[in-house]
Amino acid sequence: MTTLAHVEQPQLCHQTGDGLPVPFSVAGTGLHLPPTVITNAMLAEVLDTSDEWITTRTGIRERRRLAPELATSDMALAAARPALSAAGVEASVIDVVIVASYTGDMPFPSTALIVKDALGAHRALPLDFSQAACASGVQALLTAAHLLQNRSIRTVLLVAADCASRITHPQDRTAGVFFGDAAAAAVLTRTDTPGAGLLSYDLGSQLTYDVQVRAGGSRMPTSPATLAEGAHYVEMDGRAVWETATTRIPECIEASVRRAGLTVDSVDHFFLHQANLNILREATTALGIDPSKAPVTLDRLGNTGAAGMFTALHHTVSAGRLKPGDTFVMSAIGAGFQWGALCLRQA
Incomplete structure (x- = not known):
């Protein structure tokens, strides 16, 4: 079994970037x-x-x-x-x-x-x-x-x-x-609307095995033994997820918003990874975000993985609340760990 204890703690990889000219x-x-x-x-x-x-x-x-x-x-x-x-x-x-x-x-x-x-x-x-x-x-x-x-x-x-x-x-x-x-x-x-699209982004990663699926790849191919062990199921260290998510999500959101020349309180919407309500609350509190700007779907859908922040986006779009000129952030963290935030403007 490959775990974090078996690898040297790697350095954090971080990248922040400007927006793109084509809206x-x-x-x-x-x-x-x-x-x-x-x-x-x-x-x-x-x-x-x-x-x-x-x-x-x-x-x-x-x-x-x-x-x-x-x-x-x-x-x-x-x-x-x-x-x-x-x-x-x-x-x-x-x-x-x-x-x-x-x-x-x-x-x-x-x-x-x-x-x-x-x-x-x-x-x-x-x-x-x-x-x-x-x-x-x-x-x-x-x-x-x-x-x-x-x-x-x-x-x-x-x-x-x-x-x-x-x-x-x-x-x-x-x-x-x-x-x-x-x-x-x-x-x-x-679109032809000037200033729409991607304004900035902030990404980060740091290798751990705190969330992993061990079997099914080239390191541990699926076999009767891995099936019996249940090694093809997800394994998750909840404490590590909490500590990383509540630190990295606010950091990357703040960095991307700042890079866009905005302040957190001036952003209209935050479509965040729907992992855990306590993580969401911790992140929004740390940033001082009005809770009404960060829709929650996980209470009735659970953690829907990559779909999570897009379920929140759909919730707002389908209600007609994403208006032309609105700024919004999309942010998530995933196994690895890898995380990021994008700051955008709607045309």
Whole structure:
């Protein structure tokens, strides 16, 4: 077993960057939630836990579970279609399809390629972002912003979808209560509005094995022994997640906002990784953010991985509250650890 204790503590990798000159905008969003709802009371029947314990420590009251005959790409498609409809965009004009997910359908072929083909987005470049786990959406969005600087690329479909129930041990009373299955999508299009798009970003990483899936890769291929051990399920050190998230999320948000020439209190919206309500509260309190600016979806969806911050974005967009000229931050942290924040302006 590879753990943090077996590796030399690495140095923090950090990068802060300016915005990009070619403006773009969120043209539409979409959301898909599997119909099966798993409440805390249902989990308490099969795990050594209680509704009070889960709610107090996580803020989560229920989460969704994907039907066993379906896969991540099915959720991604179900989120992508309403996003395209909301944007008024036909699949045939999409230039890039990006899927951010640590639970892709299979090692290959590409989940983004599966989504692209099912949509009929035949001219699109398919790209997958996976191994930053819950932070894959941050890296995918930063990449989409850079791709849109190319004058041959005008439309990017970004879908974040995770099916964590497939990699969570059924008897794990810690990880088992946190995660939910969901997908959320955003259509990004170039615009003529000056000043819109990416204003700045701040990224960081530091290698640890505090959150990991040990088996299934080249270091520990799946075998009868790894299956018996349950090494293909997620393992998580909750204390390490808390300490890293409550430190790094406020740091990267503050740095990205400052780089954009803004102040935290002048930003209109914060779409944050929906990991744990206590982590969200700690981060927003540290930054002095008005709670109404940081929508919460985890109470009814759980930690939906890379999809989390996009579920919060969809919540605001679908309510008509993301207005032209609004500034917003999208931020998440994932296994590794990897984290980041992007500061953007809506056209």
